[in-house]
Amino acid sequence: MESTFADIQLARTLLKGVVLKTPTLYSLSLSRLFNTKIFLKLENFQETGSFKERGAYIKLKSLSYQEMRQGVIAVSKGNHAQAVALHAQNLRIPTIIVMPLNTPPMKVGHTERWGARVILAGKTFEEANAVAEEIAKKENLTSIHPYDDPHIIAGQGTIALEMLEDQPDLDVLLVPIGGGGLCAGIALAAKFLKPSLQIYGVEIKGYASMSQALYNTKEKKGEEITLADGIAVKHPGLLPKMILKDRLEGIEIVTEEAIEHAVDVLARQGNIIVEGAGAAGVAALFHNSSLFKKKTVGIIITGGNIDGRILSSIMMRGQLREGSLTLLRLDVNDVPGVLEKIARAIAKHQGNILEVKHQRLLYEIPIKMAEIDIMIETQDKEQVNTIMRDLKSEGFSVRQLRHPNLNFL
Structure with a gap:
């Protein structure tokens, strides 16, 4: 059909x-x-946050009274699961959703919120689907396919x-x-x-x-x-x-x-x-x-x-690519006043300091020096270059980290 x-x-x-x-x-x-x-x-x-509701509802409405009473089953780890669960609940159709074991807990919770019984099974979609087919056969449930269905x-x-x-x-x-x-x-x-x-x-x-x-x-x-x-x-x-x-x-x-x-x-x-x-x-x-x-x-x-x-x-990564967020690493003498001097140089060019990480205990750093990572907010890459030039003119060793750890913030 x-x-x-x-x-x-x-x-x-x-x-x-x-x-x-x-x-x-x-x-x-x-x-x-x-x-x-x-x-x-x-x-x-x-x-439920996606287009899947349209097809799910039309498929559920196509079922006979007996099929609705018996219940439905679907395999999904996301949007199809939530769509079927929501509209099956509204139509009072018993529902089982089989989700792979690696499905994020948030998606499991959202699906259960709509009244479906969730079964976690299989490492992949294919394995989860095999489990669903067994359950459907055993309990005489109608399977709601996510895409290969005319409804x-x-x-x-x-x-x-x-x-x-x-x-x-x-x-x-x-x-x-x-x-x-x-x-x-x-x-x-x-x-x-x-x-x-x-x-x-x-x-x-x-x-x-x-x-x-x-x-x-x-x-x-x-x-x-x-x-x-x-x-x-x-x-x-x-x-x-x-x-x-x-x-x-x-x-x-x-x-x-x-x-x-x-x-x-x-x-x-x-x-x-x-x-x-x-x-x-x-x-x-x-x-x-x-x-x-x-x-x-x-x-x-x-x-x-x-x-x-x-x-x-x-x-965050988008802002880093644009240059509106930049992570600078400076190797400095571990003496009083050095952070104030760095902050003054950044502020002079309207840079905004978002976070500072001060390392002095790492073995790779000489005992009388420190490594400072500073996340700054700027208008563009040219402003970053100006700040870096000024810091270097003040005698600091400074470099831009191209692939910073986003857990920094």
């Missing part, structure tokens, strides 16, 4: 009053940065209806691809409404499984943990593959660095909290901005479920 445009229209009717019709907002900062017109569809505004695809496709209703002049859509359910639904609806619209999928390097399936691209399979774990899928869905094969302009494969940069820019310039996978569309602009220059681009911000400590580190 393949989803149709009529299925997506029906899904929109069913979702009215159940999920948010999220805003599609013009981003002035990104538009200026990339010399294009950029609109962001903010699915991170949904109750899931129809639910996700409602995003395109809303975007084109709000911004009919869009030339391009940038859509993250994991298993492909979101991109398939959006492509199905968008191409029906506006055949000229160009649709690009976005995958993370090391997990470009849809690109391999459609275009036979070659790459080394990723085994490392990625910031974009929501789209780190090794095997795309068969239904999404069928839908996308004739509807995509192409797939952009972005790096971990581009994802991190996108999360940072959205947070610090756009005041938008977004998870790694949710920032994939913006990462594609950093990856290949010339492809979208002077076009009107729609980007789906798919989710905002990011750990606060990770977001804090990303924002």
Whole structure:
């Protein structure tokens, strides 16, 4: 069974009053940065923080009365788990969520908050899925697949209806691809409404499984943990593959660095909290901005479920890259007044001292000397260079640490 445009229209009717019709907002900062017109569809505004609620609800509503009474099961370590748990609770459907053993406690807690019974099993998604299949068979539960299902695809496709209703002049859509359910639904609806619209999928390097399936691209399979774990899928869905094969302009494969940069820019310039996978569309602009220059681009911000400590580190690293935060290391004589002299030199050029770490007990440092690490806030790299020149003229040995430990602050 393949989803149709009529299925997506029906899904929109069913979702009215159940999920948010999220805003599609013009981003002035990104538009200026990339010399294009950029609109962001903010699915991170949904109750569980992601677009997954749309497909989950439509799938649950498709079940028979007996299937609802018997219960459902899903495998996920994040957004799909929370979406199924929330709407199953609202529909009074017993729910089991199987999550891999390495799932962050925060995500386990959020899923349990919506009333689901959580089972931690398996080191990988595949192992967790095998456990879920056993439980489903034993307890006669209906499995809610995260992307390879026509009802899931129809639910996700409602995003395109809303975007084109709000911004009919869009030339391009940038859509993250994991298993492909979101991109398939959006492509199905968008191409029906506006055949000229160009649709690009976005995958993370090391997990470009849809690109391999459609275009036979070659790459080394990723085994490392990625910031974009929501789209780190090794095997795309068969239904999404069928839908996308004739509807995509192409797939952009972005790096971990581009994802991190996108999360940072959205947070610090756009005041938008977004998870790694949710920032994939913006990462594609950093990856290949010339492809979208002077076009009107729609980007789906798919989710905002990011750990606060990770977001804090990303924002710190962004400021370090720009030069607005800098960590200086000075080797000094361990005598009274030296810190005052350093502080005066920094203040003279309007630098702001955020933190000071004073080391005098390390074996590597001569007994009558000390090592001082100073984190300073400045306007730009030129201001940092001016401060360093002044410190050197005062007789200090000073160098900038290029890869500081972010636990310093």
